[in-house]
Amino acid sequence: MSERLFIHPLAWLIWLLAAVAVLTVTRNPIYLGLTLLWVGLTYAIVKRFWRESAGAPIFSPLAFALFVILVSTIFNGLTVHVGRLTLFTLPPSIPLLGGKVTGEALLYGALNGAALAGLFVAFAVVSRVVGVRALIRLAPRAYYAAAVVASIAVTYVPATRRHFEQVREAQAIRGHAMTSTRSWLPLALPLLIGGLERALQLAEAMMARGFAGTPEEETPLYPRLLALAGLAAILAGWLLRLVWQQALPGGTLMLAGGVMLAIALRETGRRHPHTVYRPDAWTPTGLLVGLAALLTLLLFFLPVPGLSRESIYYYPYYQSLWPDFNLWLGLATWGLLAPAAALIFDVMRNEE
Amino acid sequence: MIHFTNLSFTYPGAEQPALDNVNLDVPAGDFALLVGPSGAGKSTLLRCLNGLTPHFSGGLITGEVRVAGLDPVAASPAGMSTHVGFVFQDPEAQFVLDRVEDEIAFALENAAMAPQEMRIRVEETLDLLDLAHLRDRPLTDLSGGEKQRVAIAAALALRPPILVLDEPTSQLDPKSAEDVLTALVRLNADLGLTIVLAEHRLERVLPFVDTLLYLPAQGAVLSGDPRDVLAQTALGPPLIRLGKAKGWTPLPLTIKEGLRFVRAEERSLGTAETAVEERSFGATELTVQNVEGGYGRNAVLKGVSLTLRGGEVTALMGRNGAGKTTLLRSIAGLTRPARGHILLNGEEITQKPVAEICRRIGYLPQNPDNLLFAETVGEELDITLRNHGLHPGQGGAPPVEPMALLTRLGLARKADAYPRDLSIGERQRAALAALLVTKPEVLLLDEPTRGLDYAAKDALTALLRGWRDEGLAIMVVTHDVELAAQLADRVIIMSQGEIIADGPPAQVMGASPLFAPQVARLYPDTGWLTVEDVLGAENQK
Incomplete structure (x- = not known):
């Protein structure tokens, strides 16, 4: 490598x-x-x-x-x-x-x-x-917790593949054969239960290491309203451009929406203390x-x-x-x- | 540093408390070992130290816990993370990221530590656990011991004064376990870190322990000097059992201490011969002839030949990667050999379907949980019978009466229980029942004592001996030298895909520095491997 x-x-x-x-x-x-x-x-x-x-x-x-x-x-x-x-x-x-x-x-x-x-x-x-x-790291700080969860989902793919192979072999040892849709049950259930058990263990481990999914300080109303307004402005600008062919007003509205969204994310991120190694x-x-x-x-x-x-x-x-x-x-x-x-x-x- | 006063805890919906009126103290800087039978509540007790119980589990907690001067229930696990580092059984299940260095920095990033300080902290932690050379490696590339050391490093990154470990070596081979324990001893001695470790294999840890905490299934917790606590309990490795039987005082905790007593003894026992038991073999014969193969182009087995006979237990030992599991998988048909033949009672089975092979050869893999999925234990047996067309509902006749088999395995009262609600030892026996209900002629077990307490291990040993006496050919892959000494009629050692030793346990294990059990180390050149061998020779004398 x-x-x-x-x-x-x-x-x-x-x-x-x-x-x-x-x-x-x-x-x-x-x-x-x-x-x-x-x-x-x-x-x-x-x-x-x-x-x-x-x-x-x-x-x-x-x-x-x-x-x-x-x-x-x-x-x-x-x-x-x-x-x-x-x-x-x-x-x-x-x-x-x-x-x-x-x-x-x-x-x-x-x-x-x-x-x-x-x-x-x-x-x-x-x-x-x-x-x-x-x-x-690429996720905005406000969505750090969601990004961690998404990344865990990504790393679960190979782990689940390995686990599936182990379960398939374990069931083959018991004479299991794929004959109908019900034949998936002996494979799916241990896989599902094992996955849930691993998820719970990981959740425990993350809590023990100080990871909190929710911020200590609640996000006030105004960044949330600002984010909503930003999204609405982007949508309205897009419709202006697409439906009514108003390129300049539409583009301006979309730009303003983007700025509002950025400010909202920044404000929300300030309440999620986090540094980068x-x-x-x-x-x-x-x-x-x-x-x-x-x-x-x-x-x-x-x-x-x-x-x-x-x-x-x-x-x-x-x-x-x-x-x-x-x-x-x-x-x-x-x-x-x-x-x-x-x-x-x-x-x-x-x-x- | 840690004080429990009248602590009781009941899980939601449970009728009985998991912890009942626990009182204990662990002074700062102590290496404390928590032992007790499976299901006694060791994991629950450890989780009380950082508030995971009851914050994560729910339930009712009463009494008082003080850890580093704090109440973990009030402080919450996130709040306790700077005071208590926690390491779990399975290292892979606790990793969030995919690289060593990132995994260690994860807790520091969550704590919003300044980047400069974080850099220093990560470097120090890497050095503490001797991981600097692995810093850029993906976690999936590491060995089990290295992964567990990364997990410890990740738990220590926030510099907590207390480190709690829940059976961290139960998934590891002896060498990896040794590496992890050595790291813990160094952390305790060099940094004065308070360590609380739950562990089943006492022989590995006892020499380093300051405080032994014994949590029985019922009754009060015993805590104090390891020798005092061990004298009051039935558990213990062979060295302790021998010391108690011979009245050695103070009880030796290390082979070095035990040797002092042995040397002081009259050495007339030294040349005594153990009676070699004449065994009659059963009709079954499994022959492996020049088997080569492995995974893809990687030849793990290099011309392995052996014969397993009915009425004999063979222990297969060797380092990780020696080819032990690959040999079992090849016999069971899960890995097809590139060359060679496998014959059962003279019939070639090398290329037969797995289901057909496994009807006659039971194979218990390392994780028995993968076998279990039914609603009840009884149903697990029915499913195996149906898979093989042996269920009475299909007009077949089960070779073994399922209920009789469950009774023999001590699971008759659990026949209607959900398999995953059972203890680890019971789950393993339920998986064995699901395999043995077809009455195979050969039984292969891969690391069957991993994670088992002494009682569960003894129960398994008794079962295997019983089946051996009935003519079953049994092969056990194990790193557990004490199990091999206790159970095996024959020991095979593998290295780099080849058999390098094959013979009676006394001959193969007795003189080996790597595979000798505690008794053989105490009494070299005698052929004794177990406490029973020593006491039997004394009685003869």
């Missing part, structure tokens, strides 16, 4: 946000393919140099990606009977599946599957490189990764004069199979390559 390069957890989260946003919004095969390539490359490098973390995925991301793409392609191909390129026709008497199976439907299904697979791989990258403690520091590489991912987000989502985003949307049923391409958006996906590039550069420098 070698952790060669430190990238601030927040930079990784911005990278994840950018990857998720791009993968969610575009079905253009070129942008999607480029994004998948950068995310996949990052995963391959991270897998080489980071050990498996507590929250690592249960399945191999590659196997999962292939499975999802296959299922999505078949499902879409068999259920959406639209398109010009008919491959074959199923008898119309078959409910839901009956009708022509088209190349466009298979292609769009594959693109949806690829986007899902990309999301899974992106989360797999971050779960490997961002530890439990880093996640707790060896806080994570920003490094030039971390900054670069964060800024590169922000640039991707900026080019894909924020208004940039002269930049057309028509090519993001791709719907093969009613347009040419060959997708449009905008050079700037294609280059924007390269922002997601920053962590992989930084890691490769670091490895090469260390080897020299």
Whole structure:
């Protein structure tokens, strides 16, 4: 195991946000393919140099990606009977599946599957490189207790996997075989009870070490009202922009809501005394990764004069199979390559 | 430092108090050992020290507790966290984070300690427990002993003057347990830390103890000098039992002290021969031939060959990672050998389904709780019978009458009880019943005495001897040298996936510095392993 390069957890989260946003919004095969390539490359490098973390995925991301793409392609191909390129026709008497199976439907299904697979791989990258403690630290102080609980849930995944294997073997020793849905009971019950027992033991241990889920000082009413007002302002601003196309007033309202929310969180956090041991520091590489991912987000989502985003949307049923391409958006996906590039550069420098 | 005055505590809904009128004192800087039978209330008593009882459990508490001058009930566990550090049985169940250093800093972060001070505190704690070289390691990579030392470090980070430990070595092998106890002794001696430790294996701890607290199932707590308390109770390791039987005064607590008495004795006993019991073997024969394999590419077993015979108890011993559990799992079919053969009465079983193998070979894994899930103990037996198609409701005939089996295991009155409400010893016997109801020919047990008190251990020994006499072939994987000395007809030692010694216990264990029981250390070169061997030889003389 070698952790060669430190990238601030927040930079990784911005990278994840950018990857998720791009993968969610575009079905253009070129942008999607480029994004998948950068995310996949990052995963391959991270897998080489980071050990498996507590929250690592249960399945191999590659196997999962292939499975999802296959299922999505078949499902879409068999259920959406639209398109010009008919491959074959199923008898119309078959409910839901009956009708022509088209190349466009298979292609769009594959693109949806690829986007899902990309999301899974992106989360797999971050779960490997961002530890439990880093996640707790990123949470606002007001939500420290909730973050600790969430992090415990993450670390419970591998423990539960190990426990499940032990229970499965113990029941096999008694001649247990999976024959019906009721056969899950001998596995599920010891797993559930064991999990609850461990949770109670952990709760005791945390209390004994001074962890309190509720603050000593109760949060007054005004930060709570401020948080509520902030959320309402963000929602109203968003509706103004989306429904009534009032970009400037909507944006201003959203910004004001964000400020109110930040003040409310700060006020609430002051009542949750907590310090941080060896806080994570920003490094030039971390900054670069964060800024590169922000640039991707900026080019894909924020208004940039002269930049057309028509090519993001791709719907093969009613347009040419060959997708449009905008050079700037294609280059924007390269922002997601920053962590992989930084890691490769670091490895090469260390080897020299 | 710790004062209990007429303390009683009753759990919610319970008819009987878990603690009844307890009075005790532990002076500051003492190493106090809390002993007593399972279910006597040791864990409850320890949890009164930091307010977990009744804050976490609920229930009714009366009387007075003063710990470091505070009332834990009024102060709450969070308030007591700077005065009492608490360490639990299972280290993994108490970790919040995933790295050594972060885990130690967790309590300090909660206490909002200034970062500079926190840094110093973590460094000091790492050094105290000799963990500095492990500071960046993920907790999952550590051995059991290292994990428990991290748990102690995490409990001590807030520098409490009292450290409370609830059977911290019950899940550990002897070497790891030794490491943990050595760390505790150092903390007590170097820092003057008051330590209250609940532990079943007295032989490990007695030499270091200032105060012994004996909490009986019924009656008043005995507390005071270990020798005085031990003289008034029936419990004790072989050294103490031998000392009492021979009238050694003061009672020796260490082998060194015991040797003084032995050397003063007339050494005519020294050459006495123990009668070698001629055993007749049963019809069962389990043969393991050149078995190799393990997990994936990692070959844990390297050409293991052995034969288990009916009517014989074999103790399988060795360091952690020697391949003992892998051998049991291979025999039970849970791990398929890469090479070699396993035969039961001449029939190859190597590749047979687990269910088919385990109908004829009972295998009790380390954690019997994983076997139990039914509403009642009786139902557990029915489920095993149904799994194998032997239940009367399926037209089958149980090879053993379930109620008769429960009676034999001392569980007849618990047949309708919920298995997880039983004591640890009873739960283990319930799991054994669920395995033995198919009347297997071979019984394999993995660390069966872990967490058991002396009474439960004696009960298990008696049961295993009875089944052996009826022709069952039994193999016990254990680190408990006293159990092996007491029970085994044959001892096998494994190292690095190979058998390095195989023979009668006196021959294999007697001369081994690592595996010799207390009696063998007192009387080397005699072949005696148990208190009964010594007293029997004396009677002969």
